[in-house]
Amino acid sequence: MSTGSTHDARGAQQLRVARPATLDDALCALREMPGAQLLAGGTDFCVEVSFGSRRPTAVVALRRVEELRGHDIADGHVRIGAGTTYAEMGRGALASTLPALAAAARTVGSPQIRNAGTLGGNVATASPAGDTLPLLVALDARVRVRGAAGERVVALERFVTGVKRTVLAPDEVVVDVVVDRCRGPQEFLKVGTRNAMVIAIASVAVVVDLDARAVRVGLGSVAPVPRRCASAEAHAGEAIDWGRLWASEAALARFGELAAEACSPITDHRSTADYRSHAVAVIARRALERCIRHAT
Amino acid sequence: MKGTVLRSGRGTGEQAGSGIATLPGGLGTLPGGLGDSPDRPDGVQKVRGEFAFASDLWMDAMLWGKTLRSPHVAARVRAIDTSRAVAMPGVRAVLTAADVPGRPTFGLEVPDQPVFASDIVRYHGEPVAAVAADHPELARRAALAIEVDYEPMDAQCDPEAALHAPPIHPDGNLFRHLVIRHGDPSARGDVVVEGSYAVGMQDQAFLGPEAGLAVPGDDGGVDLYVATQWLHVDRAQIAASLGLPVERVRLYLAGVGGAFGGREDVSLQIHLCMLALRTGRPVKMVYARDESFFGHVHRHPARLWYRHHASRSGELVKVEARVVVDGGAYLSSSNAVISNAACFAPGPYRVPNALIDGYAVRTNNPPCGAMRGFGAVQVCFGHEAQMDKLAAALGMDPIELRRRNALTRGDRLVTGQVLTGAVPVREVIDAAVAHPLPPVPAPDAPMLARPGGAGATADASHVRRGVGFAVSFKNIAYSEGFDDYSSARLRLEAGLDGEPTATVTVATAEVGQGFVTLAQQIVRDELGVRRVVLAPASTVDVGSAGSSSASRQTWMSGGALQLACAVLRQELFGRAAELWECGSSQCTSTGSSVRRGDTGERLGIAELLARGPLETEQELHHRPTKALDPDGQGDAHLSFMFAAHRAVVDVDAELGLVRVVQMATGQDVGKALHPLQVQGQIEGGIAQGVGLAVMEEIVLTDGRVRNPSFTDYLLPTILDMPDVVASLVEEPEPGAPYGAKGVGEPPAISSGPAVLAAVRAATGLDLCRAPLRPEDICLGGHPA
The missing domain is CATH 3.30.365.10 (Aldehyde oxidase/xanthine dehydrogenase, molybdopterin binding domain)
Structure with missing residues (x-):
């Protein structure tokens, strides 16, 4: 494991940086440098440093940790390493297996940002606007973390506890995210006031599980945490004619309304609570409509 | 008259690529001469990232400067304790208002803005102190260690209310009230339309933030390397505040990363020179993006009221207007901005009778000043919406209404000035309209090309197309008797x-x-x-x-x-x-x-x-211009540029999302001396116009800036930029060198209003505020 440190001009302040090549070394570095902060793609981290809202004294940089890279697509599930970048999520077999994750990844930032930012970073940062989170929560994703005390697996819904808050302990690292595969279409729609490179005002992921004859929906940017919507899911499960895979306009609209009712959005400088709720109703309806249309 | 068609495109297919026509003869045929498009001397360096911008300035043993700014919108400064900052090792100077050696204030028109606030802060981000230290991080911490005892005061953030409120500055709250009375103010038309409009606060958002390096001179003077727009007027203001003769203040232009008006006012210049003179060492300062939002003036937000009168046959009879621009806490160039806004309030049309009231008002909002288009931009949103309303009321084609009333040589402006130069208004309208409309995308076209872009929110069935039109004009050079x-x-x-x-x-x-x-x-x-x-x-x-x-x-x-x-x-x-x-x-x-x-x-x-x-x-x-008389009459302007824009938009009305598909333009350029650079100005100006129409706004809550970052102050990306098709209308301007008019501002003036018109056409909604917000379209808008 390589460690380095930098000094400011006067040598008074020291920033310690560990660049481990293995997960064990990363955990070791976290133990050795209490208070050390994890750095993955840096697309949130470095912005916060620039703004002065994050002042790390020690950093464990995860880019070189091979165990965090890559993904496995198995019969029943998909395992995605925490170090997988948005660019990697947006292409290849991973994209064809989880098309809504790919769609979400493709809405993130610019190509440069997508080459740097990671799934683990998105999950651990736990921003309400985290673009992969609505789909992951809809897919009942499990987050595997490892720390000094060993490994544990936490459902994403319990992993994220509030705005940028998680159950990740200071000595733990997100290792990967696992989702069960399900047969059927899935969609991710995101509203922003610019056609690219924009933080979500509202986003919706809809997954249609043809085998379970169930619909699952995840909402982003409209609550402190990525949120499911049981009432909309139940409504869709009943309202869809699973034989023909069809639903009435009214049923689709009702699905959108129920999704919007599950929101507790805020008004801020990016948008208003009313618009966020309205947008969720529209894009939830459109997402389900698109899923059904694509499946036929 | 000659026309040159420029075409540029982002997409593929017919719109893409560029077939840039060079001038067929005319001016010199010398390679690299006028009318040719030689390479920029700094072009390769800039493209390769090797050009030295002001933020790259460096000198051995230099110190780093940092400004402390007010977190309050309005407050009394009861006390400033710098002792903790001064005591920090590596901190070389901590300066406040008490340390300004000369005139305590500066300003482009009137020095009403403190170098550092002494007794009162009047806007969020006003400078209170500055630090020089061995390292930028140390300077930042030292600035935070300065203890300022503020007593927050009631802020006056509404310009209409500020007109009647107690003064927030010894000079009062009214910067300028300009009345233009022309013809018969009691004239009435057969058809009358009325409307109110609003424009938000746009930022110049130049990519190279404010930066400079001040070096103390052997003669007690100072050498300042700085990115600015006008070296000599900076020098005059710096020398006055330093208490030095101008000869001992020497300015050198450092690499400028864009300006758009935002570098006309002094930002860090005086602070830097004070720090260098106090420490006897070179001092560098670079604003980060957030500080840049606080460090320069912005485009004035405006509220507009209009009443247009016309005959049944569609001749304008009278324009009444009330224009209020919010100048923020200090004057900057507000007096000239409101003059432009009032003079150009009717748009480039023949208006025999007019009554226009223009107000520039002081508030506790961030100071506003120059930005590309300078007062003409704001009123264009109003006069062009009015022309569309009038056309609808008359049952006339909106373009025909504009052609019928278009100014031409020999006509009078509402200021009484007779137009003696090139006035090809009809020609720019016809040139913009002559471009073919873009095809409607196939239902299976990429979602990226629809409103919502990468967010994939719209299916083809959700998209409605609209076409809108706008025409504008603006003065070239300085006006109202200024010896320019x-x-x-x-x-x-x-x-x-x-x-x-x-x-x-x-x-x-x-x-x-x-x-x-x-x-x-x-x-x-x-x-x-x-x-x-x-x-x-x-x-x-x-x-x-x-x-x-x-x-x-x-x-x-x-x-x-x-x-x-x-x-x-x-x-x-x-x-x-x-x-x-x-x-x-x-x-x-x-x-x-x-x-x-x-x-x-x-x-x-x-x-x-x-x-x-x-x-x-x-x-x-240039030829002397005259002041405006009490009725707003006079030959106040040197020359005028005209442009027309036709915007094609796709709108997802249910979500309120807009994609600008194409911008066709005809622009009066006099003579294109460098056609490729003209094209660059047209595309860049349209990007800024589109930005103001659909996304760019400094969001204020009670005077507080909510989005001082490029995360939240959104600029158009390449996916937001329309295809641009441009025709240059070349009618040489008498008296202008080579017959050439300026070309930088017109693309940023009527392009935005054309977008609003197109969205109104697509949705049928009476949208009267720029920038458009999604909720204005899908929740707030009401049928026209």
Whole structure:
């Protein structure tokens, strides 16, 4: 494991940086440098440093940790390493297996940002606007973390506890995210006031599980945490004619309304609570409509 | 009249690529001369990332400066305790208002803005103190260690209310009330339409933040390297506040990463010089993006009310308007902005009767000043929406209504000024309309091309197309009697290899507009000298060039350089005449040599320079303009530029999302001296116009800036930028060097209003605020 440190001009302040090549070394570095902060793609981290809202004294940089890279697509599930970048999520077999994750990844930032930012970073940062989170929560994703005390697996819904808050302990690292595969279409729609490179005002992921004859929906940017919507899911499960895979306009609209009712959005400088709720109703309806249309 | 069609595209297919036509003859046919599009001298460096911008300035042993700014919108400063900051090791100076050696205030028109707030802060982000330290992080911490005891006060953030509120500054809350009364104010038309409109606060958002390096001089003066728009006016303000004679304050232009008006006002200049003089060491300062949002003025937000009267046949009878612009806490150039807003309030139309009230008001919002379009942008949103309303009321085609009322040579403005120059309003309208409309995308076209873009929110069935039109005009150069001039120094000598070499020394701020290229073209064309070197711009070697603003430098600095060329050409003739022993009236120029008329003999410029270098400095003052009288009447302006824009938009009305598909434009340019740079100005200006129409706004809550970052102050990306199809209308402007008009501002004026018109057409909603917000379309809008 390589460690380095930098000094400011006067040598008074020291920033310690560990660049481990293995997960064990990363955990070791976290133990050795209490208070050390994890750095993955840096697309949130470095912005916060620039703004002065994050002042790390020690950093464990995860880019070189091979165990965090890559993904496995198995019969029943998909395992995605925490170090997988948005660019990697947006292409290849991973994209064809989880098309809504790919769609979400493709809405993130610019190509440069997508080459740097990671799934683990998105999950651990736990921003309400985290673009992969609505789909992951809809897919009942499990987050595997490892720390000094060993490994544990936490459902994403319990992993994220509030705005940028998680159950990740200071000595733990997100290792990967696992989702069960399900047969059927899935969609991710995101509203922003610019056609690219924009933080979500509202986003919706809809997954249609043809085998379970169930619909699952995840909402982003409209609550402190990525949120499911049981009432909309139940409504869709009943309202869809699973034989023909069809639903009435009214049923689709009702699905959108129920999704919007599950929101507790805020008004801020990016948008208003009313618009966020309205947008969720529209894009939830459109997402389900698109899923059904694509499946036929 | 000639027309040149420029076409550019982001997409694929017919719109893509560029078929840039160069001028068919006309001006000089010399390669690299006028009318050609030679490469910029700084182009390769900029593209390769090797150009030194002001933020790259460096000097051994330099200190780093940092400004402490008010977190309050309005507060009394009860006490400032700098002792903790001063005591920090590595901190070399901590300065406040008490340390300003000269005039405590600065300002472009009137010095009403404190260098540092002393007793009262009047806006969020107002400078209170500055620090110089060994390291930028240390400077930042030292600034935070300064303890300021503020007593928050009630803020006045509404311009209408501020007009009647207690003064928030000794100079009062009304900067200027300008009334224009023209013709018969009691005239009435058969058809009357009325409307109210609003425009938000746009930022110039230049990509290179404010930066400079001040170096103390041996003479007690200071050398300042800085990115600015007008070196000499900065110098005057700095010297006054330093209490130094102007000769001891020397400014040098550092690499400028865009300006758009935002560098007209002093930002870090005085602070830097004070820190350098106090510490006796070089001091560098670079604003981060968030500080840049607080460190420069913005485009004035505006509220507009209009009532248009017309005859049944569609002739404008009268325009009534009330224009209120929010100048923020300090004056900056608000007086000139409201003058433009009032003068151009009717748009480029023949209006026999007018009653226009313009107010520029002081509030506790961030100071507003110059930005590309300068007062003409805001009112264009109003007058163009009114023209559409009027067309609807008359049952007329909106373009035909505009053509019918279009200004033409010999017409009077509402200020009484008779238009004597080129006024090709109908021509720019026709040129914009002549471009083919873009095809409607196929249902299976990529989602990226729909409103919502990467978010994939719209299916083809959710998208409605709209087409909108807008026309605008604006003045060139400074108005209302200002003695506007520019200086240029030119030296001709034989280079070491004997080749004639011209050195151009101008204080003209190259802010990206390409004056450096134009200067070379002018000298090549005028004197046939191919090697043209540009000396650094400074206050040391040459007189003022005026500001790189108001679309004026091609005319003003270009004209001064043309004068200098003419003087040196005469001197070359004189030398030739002496050798030939003939009168210099016998001499003519033939590119790179001088010809004797009666014998046909020739002498090369190189031979003539063998006797030594030639040098001159010339000043060009444009034709004097006049102040406006109490009725707002007078020949206040030098010349005018006209442009028309047709926007095609796709709208997802249910989500309120817009994609601008195409912008077609006809622009009056007089003469295109560098067609490629004209194209660059048109595309860049349209990007800013589109930005103001659909996303760019500094969001304020009770005077507090909510989005001082590029995360939240959204600028158009390439996916937001429409295809641009442009026609240049070339009708030489009498009195303008080479007949050329400025081209920088018009693309940013009517492009935004055209987008709003297109969205209104697509949705049927009466949208009257820019920028459009999604909720205005899908939740707040009401049918027109």
